[in-house]
Amino acid sequence: MKSVLIVAEHDGSALNPSTAKTVRCAQALAADSIDVAVFGSGIDAVAAQAARLNGVNRVLSVDRAENAHPLAAVIAPQVAALAPDYRYVFGPSTTFGKDVMPRVAALLGVGQISDIMEVLSADTFQRPIYAGNAIVTVRAPADGPIVATVRVASFRAVAEDGSASVETATTDATLPTHTRFVELQSDTGDRPDLQVANVVVSGGRGVGSKEKFDLLYALADRIGAGVGASRAAVDAGYVPNDMQVGQTGKIISPNLYLAFGISGAIQHLTGIKDAGTIVAVNKDPDAPIFEIADIGLVGDLFAVIPELEKQFGG
Amino acid sequence: MEKIMVCLKRVVDYNVRIRVKPDQSGVVTEGVKMSINPFDEIALEEALRLREQGKATEVLVVTIGSADCQQQLRTGLAMGADRAVLIESDHDVEPLAAARILLKMIEKENPDLALLGKQAIDDDCNQTAQMLAALWDRPQATFASKLEVNDGSLRVTREVDAGLEVIDVDLPAVVSSDLRLNEPRYVKLPDIMKAKKKSIETIAIDSFGVDTTPAFAVTEYAAPPVRGKGIMVDDVAGLVDALKEKGFSL
Incomplete structure (x- = not known):
């Protein structure tokens, strides 16, 4: 049997799109079957959504009160209990998957391959190291599950x-009680999630203040984009941490990335390398972001954004 | 809490531009600056602050690696760690084996808290803390950006994709630090001099009876694909035209 078990990520009411991307990766394994396990409480809608994912053979719904919040210490032993039937146990490399999967691997007594970026064969994968500055080819052991x-x-x-x-x-x-969920503080609003948005509007230190970020929000809302920021903008307190794009924030791959007032520190560029088209607007013609931008404009973002808004969305 | 065990890894300094060797056998590490993994340094800083606030009594730093790792342990001692242990290994140790070794250290030292960086910036695995917590059968609080000590437990704020998640974990526990947990202190010269006098305990990795042979075969190192050179436009009209040419109609 060469089958795949995928641990679904969701927020209790809908699947996180990372799950559908993990399924795409699993399809490249040419396995006999792909199952998706959904852990949660009151998750019929999520399980039904998982059942619609192309290429999935079976959804395992593990519905119990203890699974109401995604605690690794609670979910990992349940994944490990399901794992013996599978050759592959995969999860998304989101904060959820990064938290849960190594715990699963250790319970199974095997190592883990982090951040698969390409499947080369049934046991050989490519993954980035050094923040994507090198790509390694890794071959998993012949026996045991590949987590x-x-x-x-x-x-x-x-x-x-x-x-x-x-x-x-x-x-x-046996589920532990030593780890307890308290709360989730989230202020992402209605804008599309950064990791799945087709278009992302992003601002850096050049935006200048929390208030001036409103310009970017307005532009984003006009074109249905997600909003991101550089680490400099986060550190300056313009926006919350979860908007940070880059090596230490979110690594994203929108079709279009619009960077305003972002100089382009290496750690930021690492987070956007997979974007389809990168547009950079910056006052400084020597800003490093122009080296990787597909379209660059040297200019004042406060003049450019209002003009763009006029041009976009009719 | 009494004892906090902080796990450090020696890595290529984060300012070094990484280059893949021409024969694709690895990345160039000869002659480059080595440092404590930045996330581990944050973990150590947090442990020191807890001790300084009277919430812990002893900070132990542990690393696994070659004799050269003494440098990083010395830095840890100069920052303020009370004791340092080098688990000496002549080969790279994968996260699972590292976690098994660290568990042996935990069994020996009985810390109330193991603090690690969320990931090492060389292999970017982001596994060891979680694996250690699993093997120890204790709570894990990964990606910590705030830590509050309560009676017998910790309240940890975690940086997750959806925002900030707050969880309570009973002690003993494993916590992995994210970037915003704190800003590590600068080491002062007198502290460096003092740290030189402190001794570092060395333990041979084989003495733990843990198999540390790598399970995964790394068969090739490659430089990442480079993005093609883009174009510069003069004004917003030019920008909109260039976007249209690429098929975007916004």
Whole structure:
């Protein structure tokens, strides 16, 4: 049996698109089957959505009160309990997957391959090291499960046009009580999630203040874009941490990335290397971001953005 | 809390521009500056602050690696760690083996808290803390940006994709630090001099009876693909035209 188990990421009401991207990666394994495990509480809608992912054969819904919040210490033993039936156990390389999957691997007594960016064969993968400044080819051991996280920026989401079966699954894993969820502070609003948005508008220190970021929000809302920021803008307190794009923030791959007032520190460029088209607007003609931008404009973002807004969206 | 164990890794300094060797056998590490992994340095800083606030009594730093790692342990001692242990290995140790070795250290030292960086900036694995917590059968709080000590537990704020998640974990526990947990102190010269007098305990990695043979084969190192050179436009009209040419109609 050469089958795949994917640990789904969701927020209780909908799948995170990272799951559909992980399925795309799993398809490249040419495995016999792909199952998706959904851990949560009251997750019928999420399980039904997972069943629509193209290429998925079966959805395992592990619905219990203890799974209401994605705590690694609670979820990992349940994944490990399901794992013996599979050759591959994959999760997305999001903060959720990065938290859960190594714990699963250790419980299974195997190592993990982090951030798969390409599947070369059934046991050989490419992954980035040194913040993407080198790519290594890694071969997994011949036996034992292959536990891995999938770099979501490297894979397109599969379509939601399938019809897998949904089965209720239970495990006899003992769940710990030593880890307790308190709260999630989130102020992302209605804008598309950075890691899945087709277009991302992003600002750096050049934006100058929290208030002036409103200009970027307005432009983003006009074109249905997500909003990101450089580490400098986050550190200056213009925007919250979860908007940070870069090596220490989110690694994203939108079709179009519009960078305003971002100089282009290496750690930021690492986070946008997979974007389809990169547009940079900066006052400084020597800003490093122009070296990787597909379209560059030397100019004042405060003049450029209002003009762009006029041109965009009719 | 009494003891905090901080795990450090010696890595290529984050300011060094990484180059892949022409024969694709690795990246160039000869003659480049080596440092404590920045996330581990943050972990150590947090442990020192907890001790300075009277919330812990001892900070132990541990590393796994070659004899050269003494340099990084010395830096850790200069920052203020009480003791340092080098687990000497002549080969790279994968995260699972590192976690197994660190568990042996935990069994020996009985810390209330193991603090690690969320990932090493060389292999970018982001695994060791989670694996250690699993093997120890204790809580994990990864990507910590704030840490509050309560009676027998920690309240940890975690940087997750959706925002900030707050969890409570009972002690003992494993915490991995994210970038914003703190800003590590600068080491002063007198502290460096004092640290030179402190001794570093060295333990041979084989003495733990853990198999540290790598399980994964790294068969090739390659430079990342380079993006093609773009174009510069003069004004917004030019920008909109260039976008249209690429098929974007916004």
